[in-house]
Amino acid sequence: GAVVSQHPSRVICKSGTSVKIECRSLDFQATTMFWYRQFPKQSLMLMATSNEGSKATYEQGVEKDKFLINHASLTLSTLTVTSAHPEDSSFYICSAGLIGGSPYEQYFGPGTRLTVT
């Protein structure tokens, strides 16, 4: 079945550095990928919708210059957290919609836990 991977699964970085997180659909093509952020004991909050070959659509309150999203192909979207600060420490999860799939199918990656020291 449809599998979405994320890399890395965990990352620790120093304040002020940038971190890139990859989201790949392994066995299907996805025109749209979504990036969520989840703080401890809270819900998933949508950050942005990533469409292949076009600019990402960011949710209100999400800084597009800080969270750079690139959707270069139908199987890969990347999220770069630029100049990371401790408050960016969170669990980042991507999901992908399956082209031509059932209307309810949206597949989640396993998540990336980011810790900024």
Add this chain to the structure above:
Amino acid sequence: AQKITQTQPGMFVQEKEAVTLDCTYDTSDPSYGLFWYKQPSSGEMIFLIYQGSYDQQNATEGRYSLNFQKARKSANLVISASQLGDSAMYFCAMREGVSSNYKLTFGKGTLLTVNP
């Protein structure tokens, strides 16, 4: 106004008993889908069940069933014969529109604890 409301921050159930997790939603779109996901401590989101707004029957998937009351805008999840492995966070979510490429809005979640 919140689009998805889960009023139970935490629930406890005895092993082998049934439990209902509540979810109400708010939308003016006639086409929408309702989802339930399980998130264990590992963090992965596990899809449990889906109900489309035009579906006449309540969805069922094994031990999971969705009690869909459209007029009341509620989509409660019923887990029958609870197991220790069911202990996890449960999220109700809604997608407005019919494509899988439309975004999901999540509720705040309910932490379910199954006691032996």
